[in-house]
Amino acid sequence: MGIQDIIEGKKQWRAHVARVKALPPDYRIVYKEMQKYLFKVGPVDLPDGPLLPGIVDFFEEGAAAGKGVVELIGTDVAAFCDDLIKDSRTYADVYQESLTRAPGAAEE
Template sequence: MSIQDIIKGKKEWRAHVARVKALPQDYRIVYKEIQKYLFKVGPVELTDGTGLLSGIVDLFEEGAASGKGVLEVTGNDVAAFCDDLIKDSKTYADIYQESARQKVNKAMNKDKGKTK
């Protein structure tokens, strides 16, 4: 990654944050919770830019412009809203689960060799 890429990424992130700050307060609160949720359990691709997060801001800007409350846009279960957004994406949870499975299988196979 070149210095130009880093600078471009920072500019894009600052513009994204400015869009979030321009949202009504209820939208900002829910956006921050969505962001936290996605950073914890979210898709691996989330770190590849702000595509998903920008899409959420787009949706929120449209909802706010049409006078809807944020929960009219997301539904009452914001975590379910997030899960639906990432349902077809590989998540960090998936990677961790696969790693744990592999370690258990390796340990179990190693123990089987010792008992013979």
């Protein structure tokens, strides 16, 4: 990863954060909670993947339609997040795989 990649990544992240800040307050609060939850249990490719920008897209559409955030995702944020990542490889999966490897096996 070169310096240009790092700079481009920062630009993309700042643009993402600006989109989040433009959301209505209730959407922002729920997004932040979802982000915290996903960074704890989420997929391995979360920082570089399409999940977080996809959530912002979904929230922007909901806000534009005049819907409340609870109408979109329900009252259980964790369950909604779990449903989003149900088919993704998570850090918990990586950890479980490391535990099930035979002792002394070479790391990949």
